[in-house]
Amino acid sequence: MSPDMNDENDDGERYAKLDATLRGFLGAELDGQRGRARTAFETHVTRRSTRPLPAGGALVRGRPARSRAWVIGLAGAGAAMAASLAAVWAVPMFTRNTVSTTTTMTSIDAGVNPHRESTSRPGDTSGQSASAETDWRPVQQVTRTATVDQGLVLVGGTAPARVFRRVSTESTEWFDRERNVRVETTVPRERVMLIGVDTY
Amino acid sequence: LGDALHVQLVIRSRRGDAGAFADLVDAYERVALAVAYSVTSDAGGAGDVVQDAFLRAWQRVADLKEPEKFGAWLCGIVRNLAIDAVRARAVRAAVHGQRNDNGFGGPIDAGPEFAVAQDDGPLEQLDLRDRRDRVAQALQRLDEVSRSALVLRYYENLSSRQIGELLGLASTAVDMRLMRARRQLRGFLVELDDRSGEPTFARGSQSAGEV
Numbered sequence: 001m002s003p004d005m006n007d008e009n010d011d012g013e014r015y016a017k018l019d020a021t022l023r024g025f026l027g028a029e030l031d032g033q034r035g036r037a038r039t040a041f042e043t044h045v046t047r048r049s050t051r052p053l054p055a056g057g058a059l060v061r062g063r064p065a066r067s068r069a070w071v072i073g074l075a076g077a078g079a080a081m082a083a084s085l086a087a088v089w090a091v092p093m094f095t096r097n098t099v100s101t102t103t104t105m106t107s108i109d110a111g112v113n114p115h116r117e118s119t120s121r122p123g124d125t126s127g128q129s130a131s132a133e134t135d136w137r138p139v140q141q142v143t144r145t146a147t148v149d150q151g152l153v154l155v156g157g158t159a160p161a162r163v164f165r166r167v168s169t170e171s172t173e174w175f176d177r178e179r180n181v182r183v184e185t186t187v188p189r190e191r192v193m194l195i196g197v198d199t200y
Numbered sequence: 201l202g203d204a205l206h207v208q209l210v211i212r213s214r215r216g217d218a219g220a221f222a223d224l225v226d227a228y229e230r231v232a233l234a235v236a237y238s239v240t241s242d243a244g245g246a247g248d249v250v251q252d253a254f255l256r257a258w259q260r261v262a263d264l265k266e267p268e269k270f271g272a273w274l275c276g277i278v279r280n281l282a283i284d285a286v287r288a289r290a291v292r293a294a295v296h297g298q299r300n301d302n303g304f305g306g307p308i309d310a311g312p313e314f315a316v317a318q319d320d321g322p323l324e325q326l327d328l329r330d331r332r333d334r335v336a337q338a339l340q341r342l343d344e345v346s347r348s349a350l351v352l353r354y355y356e357n358l359s360s361r362q363i364g365e366l367l368g369l370a371s372t373a374v375d376m377r378l379m380r381a382r383r384q385l386r387g388f389l390v391e392l393d394d395r396s397g398e399p400t401f402a403r404g405s406q407s408a409g410e411v
Contacts, residue, residue, distance in 0.1 A: 025335045026355040033247030040251040045218045
């Protein structure tokens with residue numbers, strides 16, 4: 001066999017391997033998504049079927065009779081208002097990747113005024129030894145939390161789940177009465193939660 | 201795709217037959233997923249897009265003038281929605297500082313593993329995940345049209361003529377793109393394997409140092 005033919009065979013073998021790899025990869029990636037569109041469509045149709053719709057969801061064409069025009073206009077206005085209210089109610093429920101932020105402030109030691117100015121610098125207290133020698137008390141805790149909805153994922157290729165990423169910073173203000181020093185510590189936290197989604 | 205049966209289903213769908221449209225969803229779902237995935241490079245995102253695209257198609261199917269062109273029409277809807285979704289994700293990623301190349305995915309990837317067996321150990325699973333990432337990365341480096349053609353060919357086994365009808369290309373142009381895309385893809389995979397130092401499937405059974 002000539003070197004050229006060898007190369008050709010090698011090439012054929014490599015491409016066959018590449019083709020098999022691509023088929024396997026795409027099947028593993030996309031097959032988990034199959035069936036979602038039909039389920040969503042059937043749900044959509046079932047919900048709409050309580051109120052008969054024109055064919056294909058299309059609008060009715062042509063001018064309505066004059067005598068019925070005002071009735072349709074009135075009904076249209078009512079429907080528009082209802083739709084607006086429904087949208088206001090539903091949008092926060094269905095919007096993906098929405099960010100919700102919360103801030104909670106807790107006063108821990110009621111005997112200390114957290115807003116009083118300190119007379120000495122917080123930097124004077126350095127490290128654990130200072131903390132051990134002095135009487136540090138938490139005064140106030142502020143937790144800021146942002147939650148991001150990152151959309152749907154398939155866990156293990158079969159179970160749909162919604163991913164929520166929650167990032168928070170927990171700031172605690174400490175006060176040493178004896179030396180009249182206040183220090184703030186901030187601890188960042190990040191949690192990722194997978195919430196199972198019911199399929200129907 | 202696009203045969204007489206499907207044309208009949210489109211005509212019935214235009215009259216409001218939801219059952220007929222549901223059959224169209226089944227028939228075209230893989231095509232739609234392939235097109236959406238070619239844009240989003242993310243399976244979950246592609247699933248979201250396809251779901252929305254079929255609902256939109258149902259709402260507009262009465263306006264479709266040529267039932268035999270349902271596939272191309274649907275692919276247009278899918279592609280536009282996928283582009284919108286990628287843009288929206290990219291904006292969110294920029295705002296929230298996520299490191300997403302394509303706007304999807306992010307640090308969490310709970311998507312289906314690439315041929316992971318239940319009894320595989322953690323190292324095997326890691327290795328398979330690496331391979332999967334490398335294929336995904338190589339696919340992302342192709343241009344979008346070639347990627348669509350390639351995904352339609354390998355996921356839905358469509359002929360060049362069918363791919364051409366869906367993407368608005370001549371079948372010879374599809375053949376040309378497929379040939380180039382396969383060559384490029386193999387090159388990308390070899391390059392990525394060289395960087396990672398791992399044995400490769402792109403080179404067949406040879407080890408990384410043999411080529």
